[in-house]
Amino acid sequence: MRFVKxxxxxxxxxxxSASACGSSGALANTEQYRPPPxxxxxxxxxxxxxxxxxxxxxxxxxxxxxxxPNESVVVMMLQTGSARxxxxxxxxxxxxxxxxxxxxxxxxxxxxxxxxxxxxRNWSVIHSGERVTLPDGxxxxxxxxxxxxxAGPPPPQLMRIPxxxxxxxxxxxxxxxxxxxxxxxxxxxxxxAWRAEADRAVQPWQSQVVGxxxxxxxxxxxxxxxxxxxxxxxxxxVGLTTLSGLSGRRTLLxxxxxxxxxxxxxxxxxxxxxxxxxxxxxxxxxxxxxxGVAAGAPSVNALDPALTQLQLAQIVNQ
Numbered sequence: 001m002r003f004v005k006x007x008x009x010x011x012x013x014x015x016x017s018a019s020a021c022g023s024s025g026a027l028a029n030t031e032q033y034r035p036p037p038x039x040x041x042x043x044x045x046x047x048x049x050x051x052x053x054x055x056x057x058x059x060x061x062x063x064x065x066x067x068x069p070n071e072s073v074v075v076m077m078l079q080t081g082s083a084r085x086x087x088x089x090x091x092x093x094x095x096x097x098x099x100x101x102x103x104x105x106x107x108x109x110x111x112x113x114x115x116x117x118x119x120x121r122n123w124s125v126i127h128s129g130e131r132v133t134l135p136d137g138x139x140x141x142x143x144x145x146x147x148x149x150x151a152g153p154p155p156p157q158l159m160r161i162p163x164x165x166x167x168x169x170x171x172x173x174x175x176x177x178x179x180x181x182x183x184x185x186x187x188x189x190x191x192x193a194w195r196a197e198a199d200r201a202v203q204p205w206q207s208q209v210v211g212x213x214x215x216x217x218x219x220x221x222x223x224x225x226x227x228x229x230x231x232x233x234x235x236x237x238v239g240l241t242t243l244s245g246l247s248g249r250r251t252l253l254x255x256x257x258x259x260x261x262x263x264x265x266x267x268x269x270x271x272x273x274x275x276x277x278x279x280x281x282x283x284x285x286x287x288x289x290x291x292g293v294a295a296g297a298p299s300v301n302a303l304d305p306a307l308t309q310l311q312l313a314q315i316v317n318q
Contacts, residue, residue, distance in 0.1 A: 030157040033191060035198075038070040038149070040246035041316065042239040045144070046078045046256025051278075053217035055255035058277065058312055060210045062253075065313035067202045069152030072118050072246050073209065075145040075216075078235040078257050081136045083111070085241060088130045094123060101134050111135050111238060113146035114245025120148065121245075133241050142238065144216055147209055152201040156190040159183035232262040240268055251275060251316060258302070261287040269297035275315060276301070277308040 041062075045055045059075065086097060094115065098108040109116065109123060111133045116123050126132070135142075161180055165172045236252070243250045251273040258276040261284055274292040279285050285302040292300030301315050 029160050029162075031160060033155040033158050033187075033194065035068070035155055035194075036249075038068045038072070038248040039317070040243060040248035040250045041071070041073045041253060042243050042246075042251070043073070043075045043253045043255060044078055044235050044239055044257070045075065048078070049256045051256065052077075055278070056213045056217045058255060058308065059253075060213050062313045062316050063206055063209050063213070066317040067149055067206045069149055069198050069202060070248070071149040071202070072248065073145065073147050074113050074118060074143070074239075074242055074246075075213070076142040076235070076239060076242075077144060079135070079142055079231055079238065081234070082230065083133050083135045083234050083238055085237070086132045086134050088126050088128050088132060090128050092126060092128075094126060094132070097132055097134070103134065107135065107141070108132065110141045110143045112242065112245075113143060114242045116146065118146040118148050119246050131241050131244065133238050135238075142235075145209070145212055147205070147212075149202045149205045152198040153194060156194045158187045158190060232257055232260060233264075236262050236264070237268075240272065243272060249273070253277065253316060258288065259284050261291055264291050264295035266294070267296045269295040272297055273299045274301070275303070275312070277303050277312055278305050279303060280305060 043059055045052050045059075049055075056075075063073070086101075088097075094108050094112070095105045098105045113119075115121055115126055115130075115132075161183055162176070164176055168176065235257075236254070239252050243252060250271060252269075253275045255277050258279040259281045269292055274288075274295075274297045276285075276288045279288065279302050282304075285304065288302040289300045292302075303311060303315070
């Protein structure tokens with residue numbers, strides 16, 4: 001699972017930070033384990049390429065490889081139309097925004113899944129300052145899937161590491177080393193048990209998502225070309241707006257249409273990992289990496305078709 005290495009790191013950090021706590025007994029000798037943030041994944045697929053079924057099966061492999069409690073996954077098609085961003089004002093609701101712009105509520109909800117169950121929210125509650133995507137009237141419903149993994153078991157309580165004694169005797173030093181080793185062993189065991197239980201809790205969700213994606217592979221969609229240029233930039237903008245409303249390790253995955261790099265707004269990818277898959281043009285690989293870094297992405301991966309097959313699941317789930 002993706003949080004194995006992160007769990008070990010968290011234990012090491014806990015050992016260091018807890019050593020600053022006094023041994024007077026004033027503080028509890030345990031504290032709750034904090035798991036790594038769950039994955040928040042928005043995926044864009046290109047139905048105009050004729051390979052949407054292959055793209056969705058690649059995503060199935062990503063989901064099968066790993067999942068964690070509270071993970072969120074949104075899958076959208078690249079758009080053929082345009083869209084703009086509306087900033088929520090006091091008193092606004094999605095229904096009032098839709099009506100004011102000549103759109104149906106269902107159309108607005110389909111382009112803004114971040115306001116619904118995938119983020120644990122109620123559609124009727126939006127907040128001032130949030131961004132809402134408003135598609136033009138000709139845009140198709142882009143949403144293929146929006147889902148969130150179950151919360152899983154509560155994180156375990158971990159043993160604090162006591163403060164090292166000052167000027168210890170040999171006996172005190174040995175006793176302290178024994179206590180540290182014992183507490184670390186207990187903590188590792190508790191985290192491993194929690195992780196195994198978490199895996200069992202999310203496995204039915206993984207199977208459900210894979211099944212839903214497999215059904216979508218047979219979907220016949222009549223489209224005109226949607227990749228490249230303004231349409232691709234629009235789709236990425238919609239994906240980033242969706243990600244802004246999801247909590248966790250935000251990742252934007254473009255499974256199709258990547259041979260024509262999009263224009264990315266400055267700082268639009270701050271705190272967002274960018275993954276571009278199935279890029280057959282080597283020049284596009286370099287262009288995506290340059291554009292992603294310039295837009296503030298902490299990590300950019302542009303993969304050719306061969307690397308997509310070999311590394312996509314690992315890169316998304318790391």
